Amino acid sequence: MKDSNFLKENNARFLWHPMTSPQDSHDTPPRIITGSEGVRITDIDGHSVVDAVGGLWNVNLGYSCQPVKDAIARQLDTLPYYSTFRGSSNDAAIELSYELGEFFAPDGMSRAFFTSGGSDSVETALRLARQYHKLRGEPGRVKFLSLKKGYHGTHMGGASVNGNANFRTAYEPLLPGCHHIPAPYPYRNPFDETDPAKLAPLCAAALEDEIGFQGAGTIAAFIMEPILGAGGVIVPHGSFMPMVRDICDRHGILLINDEVITAYGRTGAWSGARLWGIQPDMMCTAKAITNGYFPFGAVMLGAKMVEAFENNASAKIGHGYTYSGHPVGAAAALACLEETKRLNVIENAAARGTQMYEGCLALKEKYDVIGDVRGGRGLMTGIEMVSDRTTKAPTGPEIGTVVQDKAYEAGAMIRVSGPNILMSPPLILTDADVDTILSALDAGFAAL
Ligand SMILES: Cc1ncc(COP(=O)(O)O)c(C=O)c1O
Incomplete structure (x- = not known):
């Protein structure tokens, strides 16, 4: 390992850091x-x-979770990589899909699609939402709705549903057909409403209004974080997500929970869905799935997705990542899940x-x-x-x-x-x- 002077001098010389400018990395060393x-x-x-x-x-x-480190080391020894693309699979990925199915059963989730992280999970959910409607004979449902202030990662789809200009402007034009409604953010909102209980129905009405304006038959999905994280920890009133669920149901729109932060216990509930008492149609997870020890993610899929995609020869998923179901990530996730549950x-x-x-x-x-x-x-x-x-x-x-x-x-x-x-x-x-x-x-x- 190089000495500390070498590392400080070279931090920004060859390395471009995310979410800052190369100049800032020089001027304000991290x-x-x-x-x-x-x-x-x-x-x-x-x-x-x-x-x-x-x-x-x-x-x-935390940083000293020995069972996870051991599981990673064991998996590296036995099988450091094998793909789950058509024609092959690996034992760790299969076992993890089973365990996650059990863990998320109370949220109505029963299948898993593995990814390499949160942005991948969001991209996967958006794509599968469009495919779901095509499979069901509604190919015109292609648009996405989301919340201003929401954060959904940095892929082109995720950036398009993001609700913060910092992550959008430099990369425009983004995906057409993505529209945003006001977040249930009592401190600042266009309704001047500071009472969360009164603000929630106003934001829900804005969602319904936007659906009417766009035409329900053009919308594939609404995506939101159960608690908005990067946008400033915005906690919706308890009535908001149930209202959103109802609106989506009435208009045939899929509800995607972006639980990249909220899944696996961070909110004091096992998922954001359980925190608010709703069942989404898809749930994007990543981050704590492997506690940060290995890049990994999972999109969990509910009954509507299962019904549309299974027992259907034409439902070919033309989407996936080299590291979908990476055995080391899956082994890490299995150990994390076990520790997460053991420690309650x-x-x-x-x-x-x-x-x-x-x-x-x-x-x-x-x-x-x-x-x-x-x-x-x-x-x-x-x-x-x-x-x-x-x-x-x-x-x-x-x-x-x-x-x-x-x-x-x-x-x-x-x-x-x-x-x-x-x-x-x-x-x-x-x-x-x-x-x-x-x-x-x-x-x-x-x-x-
Ligand atoms: C809610 C949410 N979705 C998606 C992402 C993107 O995840 P990643 O950075 O792993 O691609 C994040 C990252 O912070 C997030 O908070």
Whole structure:
């Protein structure tokens, strides 16, 4: 391994980092993480902090999950790769599909299509949605509806249903036929409605209005995150997803839950679908499926998809990835699922999530720069910063940088995205770890 000076000097020389500019990677060198243990990460200078980001919403079981490491090592020894394309399969992928079928049965899911990550899962679901309607004799249903502020990864389909200009503008024109409705985001919405219970039916009505405008017979699917993550941890009112489910049913539109963050326990429920008491038609999962230890994802499929695609010789899936059902990923996922269930992570996610949320609300009392605190459903917590609470003018990037840097010095890695601080620590953290994160945030805000 090269020494730390070499690594610092070369970080941005040959490596283009996602979600920033090459210039920024030179001007604002990133923290180079070289070690980890439990819920902590250590940088190249030996500074150790609690990882309040949980990798990137994915390291639910922390960094020292030995059963997963062992499963990966065993699988590498026996079969490091074999494809699941027509004519071949592998044992780990088959076993995982069986286990996931059981795990997601309460959500109405019974089949799995494997991918290499979240963007792949979204792309798969969008494609299968179009094919579903073609198989059923409605080839005109090709459009997609989604929420403003939603994040659905970076493939061309996912970027097209994304609801944030940062991930769209540079890559336009995107897929035609993708339309967005207002998110149930009480802090900012076109209806000036701050009560989540009153906002939910307004957003649902906007969905129905858009369906009427486009023509239901042109729409393949509506896709949404049960809790919007990257858009700022926006938690819909409990009535929203049931209303969406009903609207989709009445108009023959498939409902795709993008559960790339919310599946496997992060919200304090085993899935976002179970959190809100609905059954989608497809569920995109990735991230915590392998705890971040291996790139992997799964699209789970419900009864309507099974009915359209199975016992139908013409239902050929012309879609798949070299790494669909990768045996090492599947072995990692099997071990993660077992650990996730054994540790019953939803309990700690709910308890520590409440502690985080209440702690952040207390910080809001102390610091005017905090405009809104969102979360309270498991370990997804968002803080939205404003330069003026009355006008809700967002803070500039320099404010987020100060808070992030000071919080890091004080013991926690937090993530800043625009005016939002996004936190999604491992689900196994202790109440003392949450206190460390909260006091680091306190130090960050105090430095402003
Ligand atoms: C809800 C959601 N969907 C899709 C994605 C894309 O996943 P990936 O980055 O693994 O491609 C993400 C990533 O953060 C996500 O949060």
